[in-house]
Amino acid sequence: MSYADVKCRRAGPEMCAAVDAPPVPSRRQLFKTVAGLTAFWGATEAVLAAPPADVSADIDPGSLVSKLVRRITMGATQAELALATSMGYGPYLEYQLNAAAIDDTVFDQALAARNLTTLSLTQQQLYTQVQGLIVNELTEATIFRAVQSKRQLLERMVEFWSDHFNIEILKNPCVFLKTFDDKNAIRPNALGTFPALLSASAHSPAMLTYLDNQESTALAPNENYAREIMELHTLGVDGGYTQTDVYEVARCFSGWGQSRAGATQGEFFFTASRHDNGAKTVFAGTPYQLNIAPGGGINDGTQVINALANHPNTARYIARKLSAWLVREDPSQALVDAVAATYTATGGDIKAMIRTALQPNVLADAPPKYKRPFHLYVSALRALPSTITATATFRSQLDAAGHRTFFWISPDGYPDTLLYWSGLILPRWNFGASLLNNNLNGLVVDYTSFLSGLTTAQQIVDKIDQAMFGGEMSAGDKDRIRTYLLPDPPSITRQRDAIGLAIGSPSFQWY
Amino acid sequence: MIREGQPQATGCDEYNRLSRRQFMGVAGGAALAAAAAPAWLPRVSYAKDFRSGQRDIVISIYLRGAADGLSICTPFTDANYYAARPGLSLAQPDSGLDNRLLAFAAGGTVNNAPSVGGTTSFGLNPALAPLMPAYDDGNLLFIQGCGSTDPSRSHFDAQRFMEVGKPADPTISTGWLGRHLLSVAPREPDSLLRAVGISTALPRTLVGGPLTLPIPNLDTFGLSGNGATTAARSVAIGDMYGPVEDPIHAAAINTLATIDLLNTINFSGYVPAGGAVYPTTGIGTALKSSAALMKAVPDKGIEAIAIDVQGWDTHNNQGLAPGGTMYTLLSQLATAIAAFHTDMFTGVAPTFTLIVMSEFGRRLTQNGSLGTDHGHGNAMMVMGNCVHGGRVLTNAWPTLAVGKLYQGIDLDVTIDFRDILAEIAQVRLGNNNLAYLFPDFTPTFRGVTNC
Numbered sequence: 001m002s003y004a005d006v007k008c009r010r011a012g013p014e015m016c017a018a019v020d021a022p023p024v025p026s027r028r029q030l031f032k033t034v035a036g037l038t039a040f041w042g043a044t045e046a047v048l049a050a051p052p053a054d055v056s057a058d059i060d061p062g063s064l065v066s067k068l069v070r071r072i073t074m075g076a077t078q079a080e081l082a083l084a085t086s087m088g089y090g091p092y093l094e095y096q097l098n099a100a101a102i103d104d105t106v107f108d109q110a111l112a113a114r115n116l117t118t119l120s121l122t123q124q125q126l127y128t129q130v131q132g133l134i135v136n137e138l139t140e141a142t143i144f145r146a147v148q149s150k151r152q153l154l155e156r157m158v159e160f161w162s163d164h165f166n167i168e169i170l171k172n173p174c175v176f177l178k179t180f181d182d183k184n185a186i187r188p189n190a191l192g193t194f195p196a197l198l199s200a201s202a203h204s205p206a207m208l209t210y211l212d213n214q215e216s217t218a219l220a221p222n223e224n225y226a227r228e229i230m231e232l233h234t235l236g237v238d239g240g241y242t243q244t245d246v247y248e249v250a251r252c253f254s255g256w257g258q259s260r261a262g263a264t265q266g267e268f269f270f271t272a273s274r275h276d277n278g279a280k281t282v283f284a285g286t287p288y289q290l291n292i293a294p295g296g297g298i299n300d301g302t303q304v305i306n307a308l309a310n311h312p313n314t315a316r317y318i319a320r321k322l323s324a325w326l327v328r329e330d331p332s333q334a335l336v337d338a339v340a341a342t343y344t345a346t347g348g349d350i351k352a353m354i355r356t357a358l359q360p361n362v363l364a365d366a367p368p369k370y371k372r373p374f375h376l377y378v379s380a381l382r383a384l385p386s387t388i389t390a391t392a393t394f395r396s397q398l399d400a401a402g403h404r405t406f407f408w409i410s411p412d413g414y415p416d417t418l419l420y421w422s423g424l425i426l427p428r429w430n431f432g433a434s435l436l437n438n439n440l441n442g443l444v445v446d447y448t449s450f451l452s453g454l455t456t457a458q459q460i461v462d463k464i465d466q467a468m469f470g471g472e473m474s475a476g477d478k479d480r481i482r483t484y485l486l487p488d489p490p491s492i493t494r495q496r497d498a499i500g501l502a503i504g505s506p507s508f509q510w511y
Numbered sequence: 512m513i514r515e516g517q518p519q520a521t522g523c524d525e526y527n528r529l530s531r532r533q534f535m536g537v538a539g540g541a542a543l544a545a546a547a548a549p550a551w552l553p554r555v556s557y558a559k560d561f562r563s564g565q566r567d568i569v570i571s572i573y574l575r576g577a578a579d580g581l582s583i584c585t586p587f588t589d590a591n592y593y594a595a596r597p598g599l600s601l602a603q604p605d606s607g608l609d610n611r612l613l614a615f616a617a618g619g620t621v622n623n624a625p626s627v628g629g630t631t632s633f634g635l636n637p638a639l640a641p642l643m644p645a646y647d648d649g650n651l652l653f654i655q656g657c658g659s660t661d662p663s664r665s666h667f668d669a670q671r672f673m674e675v676g677k678p679a680d681p682t683i684s685t686g687w688l689g690r691h692l693l694s695v696a697p698r699e700p701d702s703l704l705r706a707v708g709i710s711t712a713l714p715r716t717l718v719g720g721p722l723t724l725p726i727p728n729l730d731t732f733g734l735s736g737n738g739a740t741t742a743a744r745s746v747a748i749g750d751m752y753g754p755v756e757d758p759i760h761a762a763a764i765n766t767l768a769t770i771d772l773l774n775t776i777n778f779s780g781y782v783p784a785g786g787a788v789y790p791t792t793g794i795g796t797a798l799k800s801s802a803a804l805m806k807a808v809p810d811k812g813i814e815a816i817a818i819d820v821q822g823w824d825t826h827n828n829q830g831l832a833p834g835g836t837m838y839t840l841l842s843q844l845a846t847a848i849a850a851f852h853t854d855m856f857t858g859v860a861p862t863f864t865l866i867v868m869s870e871f872g873r874r875l876t877q878n879g880s881l882g883t884d885h886g887h888g889n890a891m892m893v894m895g896n897c898v899h900g901g902r903v904l905t906n907a908w909p910t911l912a913v914g915k916l917y918q919g920i921d922l923d924v925t926i927d928f929r930d931i932l933a934e935i936a937q938v939r940l941g942n943n944n945l946a947y948l949f950p951d952f953t954p955t956f957r958g959v960t961n962c
Contacts, residue, residue, distance in 0.1 A: 212826040212880060220879030224826040227664070227885065237665045243918065246664075370759075402711020402727065409821045410576065412667055415712075419684065422758040423713040423725040425766050426732065429748060433736025477751050484747045497740050501747055506755045506763075 058082045061471030064364055065089045069470075070511040071326060071363065072096055073152035075379025080152070081470045089360055096153035097351045099191055107149045116141055123180055123205075123266040131175045138169070138179050139405045140391040146378040147388065157190040157350070158182075159374070160325050162406070163413025165201045165233060167210045169406035177206035177258070177266055178406060194318055194348035195309035198233060202305050203268045205258035211411060214257035216250060218276035226250035228411045234308040236317035245283060251276040252292065252300035270298040282307065315343035319353065326357045328366045329417055335362060368510035370418045373401035375511070377431055380503045381443065383468040385450050390442025397440065401427035432503025436496040451495050457485035460495060464502045474507040481505070566698055567864045567895060567939040568805055571688060571716055571817045572794070573674075574844075574869035576824030577666060579883055580890030581872065581922065582831055583639065583841070584653045584903055585612055588632045591911035595876040599829055599883070604634045610832060613637055615646065615903070631910060633903045636831070638841035641849035645894055649901040650852065652959060654891040656905050657926040658871055662918075664885035666824070669870035673928060674715035676949045685719025687948045688815050691936055692720040694944045702812025703768045707804070709797040714817040723815075724765050729800040730778035733770050745770075776807045785857030787850040794820050795847040802854045805861050814940075820844060823869060826882040852894065864895035864939045864960075866932070872922055875911055887921035891931060897939060899961035906957065930954045 059081045060066060069076045069084045072093070084092040095102065116137040118129055126134060146155050165186065169178045185204040189197035201207050208214050211225035226249035230241045241249075255275030259267050275297060282290040282304060290307045292300050308314055319339035323331035335357065342349070342356040371379065377397060381388065388394075398404045401424060408414045415421070434440050436447065450467070454460050461482045465473040481498050490498070502508060586592055587603045604614035612634025633655065635643070645651040661678030663669050672678040676687030685693075692705050706723040708714045713725040726732050734741050745767060752763035781803035783789065789799035797818045804813050822840055830836035848865070855863060872889030888909075894900065909915040909923040917923040933954035936942045945954060 212882065215827045215880030215882070217879035220877070222826055222878050222880050222882065223884040224824075231665055231667075237663070237668050243664065400711075400727070410666060410824070419718065419758065420712050422762050423708070423723075424711050424727070425759070425762045426734075426770075430735040433734065433744065437736045439735065476754055480747055480750050484743070493737060493740060497737060497744060500736060501744060501751075504748060505751050506759065509759070 058085050059466075059470055060085055064360055065092060066470050066472065067363060067366075068093060068358065071358070071366075071369075072156060073382075074146045074155055074375060075382040075511075076470050077382050078467055078470065093355070093358060096151070097191065097354060099151040099154035102150050104150045107145075110148060111141065111144055114140070114144065118179060119183070121179075123177075124263055126176045126179060127265055129176075134175055134179060135169055135406070136391070136395070138182060139395055142182075142405050143378070143391050143394055144388065146374070147381045147386075153354075154187075154191055157354075158186055160322070161186050161190050161197065163408070163416070164321065165197075165204075165207060166408055166411050166413035167206050167406065168409050171210055171409075174206050174210050177204075177209060180204070180266070181206035189350075191350050191354075193346075194314075194343065194350060195306070197350070198229075198309055199302075199305050201233070202229065202253075202256070202301065205266055205268055208257050208268075213253055216254045216256075217274045218251075218254050221247065221250035221254050221276065223247065223250045226253055229304075229308065232411055232413075234314040234317065235311060236313060236320075239311070239313040239317060240286065240288075241283065248280045248282045249304055251278070251280050252282070252304045255298070256301050272297060275300070309348060312340070312344065315340040315348070318348070319343055322350075322353055323357050325416060326354065327362060328369070331357075370421055371509055371511055372414065372416065372421055373398060373403035373427060373431075374405065376428055376503075376509065379511070380432060380435065380468075380508070381445075384499065385446040387444045387446070388442060389444070393434075393440040393442055397427065397431050397434070400430070428509060429504035432500035433497070434500075435503070436500035445499070447496055447499060450499070456488045457482045457490050460485055460490060460498060464499060468502055469507060472507075473502075473505075477502070477505040477507045565861070566695075566814070566941040567862045567897070567935075568698075568813060569688065569815045569935065569940060570798075570801060570863060570865040571714075571815070572844075572848075572865065572867045573670070573714060573716065573817070573819050574823045574867065575666075575670070575819055575821045576869075577669075577871050577873055577885060578823040578840075578869040578889070579825060579829065579837065579873040579886075580655065580657075580869070580888070581875065582829070582837060583636055583892075584633050584655050584890045585636065586631045586655070586908075586911065587612055587634045588630065589911045591875070591913070595911070597877070598881050599831065599877040601634070601636060601831060611637065613640055613643065631905075631908055636838075636841055638831075638833075638838045639845045641842075641845040642852075642892075645849060645852040646901055648852075648856070650856065650896070650898055651892065651894045652898050652900040652902055652904055654893065654904045654926060654931060654957075654959075656888045656908055656922060656924060657891045657931065658887065658889045658924045658928055660924050660927060662887075664871065664887075666870055666885075671715060673868070673870060674718075676929060676932070677951065680950075683950070686714070686716040687932060687936075688716045688817065689719030689723065690948050691940060691942050692717075692723065692814060694947050695940070695942050697722075697812060698814045699810055699812025702814075703772050704765070704811060704813060706815035706817070707813065708817040708819075709801065710817070710819050714819055717815065717817050720815070722765055724762065724769055726769070726773075728796075729773055729776075729804060732773050772811060773804075776803060776811075778803050783850065783854040784860070785853040787853035787857070789850040789854075790843060790846045792843045792847060794818060794843055795850065798847050798851040799854075802851060802860075805855075805863065810861075825873070826878065826884060827880040829877075829882045848894065856896075862896040862939075864893065864898065864935050866935065867892035867894075868928060874920055875916060875922060876920065887917040888924040889922070891928065893931065893935070893959055895939065897960050897962040899958055904957060904959070926957060927952070927954070930957050931959055934959045 059078065065084050066081055068089055069081055073080060087095060118126060118134045118137045119141055149155055167174055167178055167181060169175050181204045185200035189200050208225065211228055212222045213225035216222035223246050227246045230239065231237045235241055255271045257269060257271060259265055259269035277295050279294045280292040288311055290303060292303055316336060320331060320336045323335050323339055339353050339356045342352050346352040395404060403414060435443055435445060451460060454463055461478050465471055465478055481501050484501060485494050485498050585601050593600050602608035602611040604612045614634055642651055659669060659673050659678050661672050674686045675683040677683055697705055702722060704722055706717050706720045708717050708725040710725050711727045717723050734745060749767050752760060778800050783802060789795040801816045804811060825837055828836060831838055868891050869889055872886040873883035874886040878884055906925045909925055911922065915923060929949045929952050933945050933949055934956040936948055937945060938960045
């Protein structure tokens with residue numbers, strides 16, 4: 001076993017590229033010490049001055065800024081790597097954080113041209129639509145945005161919060177409501193503040209229906225939402241609440257639901273007659289005890305939301321989960337504390353927490369993360385010259401991998417752990433193989449243009465390495481795909497297979 | 512380490528015994544069967560060498576979301592049940608009402624002495640009617656008042672604690688069944704696939720097991736793409752994944768081997784024995800393909816199968832009437848397990864133990880939306896060749912009296928779920944390392960097995 005392979009085994013595929021690469025001086029050298037990182041962090045403004053140059057020439061394989069691109073996008077492309085390299089670490093992160101300022105007109109027009117009619121209907125109109133159409137169009141929009149929008153960090157955070165505030169779209173009648181949850185609760189707040197996001201979710205009829213609060217009454221409160229808003233949305237399972245608190249919070253939220261008919265059907269509605277107007281005590285006997293006077297009406301629930309948003313255990317819980325999403329599955333306590341401190345200092349500002357989590361010295365030490373199937377498929381389509389004209393096959397490929405968007409049944413959302421996703425590997429291989437064999441109707445890779453002018457196995461794998469891996473493909477994978485292509489000149493079948501194999505290769509599964 | 516082919520329980524020369532139902536099929540006469548077949552029915556000739564003396568294959572079915580055990584095996588003689596669930600109860604078996612419970616056959620009903628006074632009788636949810644033959648044959652056991660003593664009412668904690676085999680220990684990540692496989696020799700020395708989860712991700716129960724994969728559909732597990740280059744691509748994939756680290760390395764290499772293995776089994780052409788008809792539901796398909804895998808000749812060496820059934824978190828409109836949520840779930844579960852019972856107890860088949868469990872029971876008192884919130888004690892089901900079935904097993908049945916409820920609201924746990932699993936692991940799976948499977952716990956065997 002070569003040194004490279006040993007290193008690959010130890011450090012993951014990300015390390016593999018650097019091992020055999022020639023020792024060219026690069027910005028990478030800067031990141032060998034924390035001092036260098038700090039120097040770089042301070043120097044980002046100067047780097048920004050450099051204009052975007054020739055695409056492939058300005059990518060710096062192995063650099064920290066390339067790692068940042070992989071970490072905060074749905075998949076690195078040559079263009080995105082070049083952009084980030086020219087801007088520098090800090091400015092590129094700011095660029096993606098300020099998603100609203102990114103000119104995404106081209107994509108917006110492309111999405112509009114898809115004519116996904118249910119996206120722009122009123123809530124009441126949605127109730128008249130065929131359920132399958134609503135599900136398919138919302139999923140299709142999510143796929144399109146992930147692949148083509150320039151607001152890549154926004155899409156990554158929408159994915160994160162859509163799991164955090166998971167709603168199974170097929171639970172009746174969530175199918176009619178999830179479109180608005182996506183549009184009004186998740187997306188506008190994904191890079192906003194956590195308290196605002198929490199409040200939007202708590203006022204989302206899709207959530208209130210999914211977790212049965214819609215049916216809760218004063219006489220017999222339904223505990224489902226009350227439990228999960230604490231266990232999953234804010235405090236965490238060990239966040240210091242009791243069964244009594246679940247009951248008391250359920251009483252506070254009784255009456256929160258949706259309008260059941262008429263022009264406002266499906267919109268948030270507080271039914272006062274269903275509300276328990278007695279006095280409540282939440283977190284009794286703790287420093288966070290919340291005494292709610294009788295007759296508070298809808299304000300009881302609002303007080304609970306505020307108390308949860310301000311609870312230090314919420315700061316810690318969100319900090320840990322966000323750090324796990326952005327940095328590593330097992331974030332250090334120091335990192336969690338730092339992000340939690342940012343939460344507390346900024347009133348739960350999500351952008352500020354992301355900045356803290358993605359300090360360059362933190363990311364420099366982070367091991368690669370394993371892509372979930374959605375991320376894997378999207379990253380393949382982003383890296384290749386692809387066109388999407390329909391997404392039914394994309395959805396069925398997600399099904400095969402157990403990652404159909406909005407289909408996770410329980411309120412904890414799809415997991416984000418290597419252990420969970422590591423077992424079923426076959427769909428990862430089959431996606432690339434099917435895609436390049438033209439078996440996925442509606443998903444087309446223009447391999448002719450991609451491979452244009454390339455006549456040898458070496459040239460083809462170099463192209464694959466540059467386009468799909470930003471020059472960081474593992475040496476082992478690259479060499480094996482090169483030999484797969486031999487003898488020169490490779491047949492077109494082998495060329496297509498090679499791209500499919502690259503999608504299924506070990507190095508492409510990580511980011 | 513357990514040696515292959517050496518069952519640990521004593522007197523287990525009935526490993527290939529036929530059930531009463533099998534006996535009827537083989538001997539072709541109900542009259543003969545009615546003559547009360549002894550427990551040690553002689554082997555028929557073609558069964559003589561068929562995996563004789565081997566351990567059971569275990570099938571673990573997990574009902575995700577906390578199935579309401581009080582609606583599965585219902586203590587209908589307890590007035591507290593009806594008082595707490597005025598809109599969500601099943602009527603007494605002799606009530607003549609449409610929603611009446613099924614009475615267990617005479618001699619099958621167990622009157623359970625509660626801790627204080629009186630007796631309790633149980634009835635079966637009518638949606639589970641297809642399971643009655645398995646119960647009457649003595650192959651199916653219900654356990655009530657069972658579960659984890661951990662107080663958590665979190666689905667995710669409770670599932671995890673049960674599946675890893677130790678409550679309240681977040682440091683354990685492997686499942687009890689995964690560790691079982693780690694601590695016994697393979698049932699077949701050359702096995703390429705010792706365990707499978709019929710799902711898109713490995714259930715926690717099996718995590719850590721060697722040669723263990725999640726496979727959502729056994730019938731279609733293969734490489735897609737250009738058929739002319741499948742073999743070459745398979746080799747290339749194997750080469751690329753050779754040097755990477757576990758768990759990806761193991762998953763990849765096992766996957767390639769398993770594709771070849773499953774290709775040798777004709778799943779779509781599988782004909783169940785005894786005229787069994789599996790429903791075309793998720794659980795039906797999973798059990799049908801499990802049976803095909805278990806019966807494959809030559810023996811593929813499968814030892815454990817885990818199946819998840821989702822959707823039991825019935826906070827709202829629990830639905831015990833036909834068409835209702837829980838009725839439908841129970842009906843699908845029962846028809847699938849009943850078909851599996853017929854299939855595996857007709858003719859020659861490997862012995863098995865099938866376990867049905869859920870993370871906790873549900874609140875005794877219904878909520879305001881004709882549903883139930885998270886509770887504590889629950890029911891379990893166990894079926895198999897050597898299960899002492901035809902009974903409802905309880906221990907110091909706590910009753911549903913207010914003073915006997917856990918935290919004043921839920922059915923209590925008087926049988927630790929590990930008592931059940933540990934007995935099965937030792938007696939039927941040949942594993943004596945119970946402290947490894949269930950750390951810091953001394954199980955009490957409850958008589959789940961009878962051979």
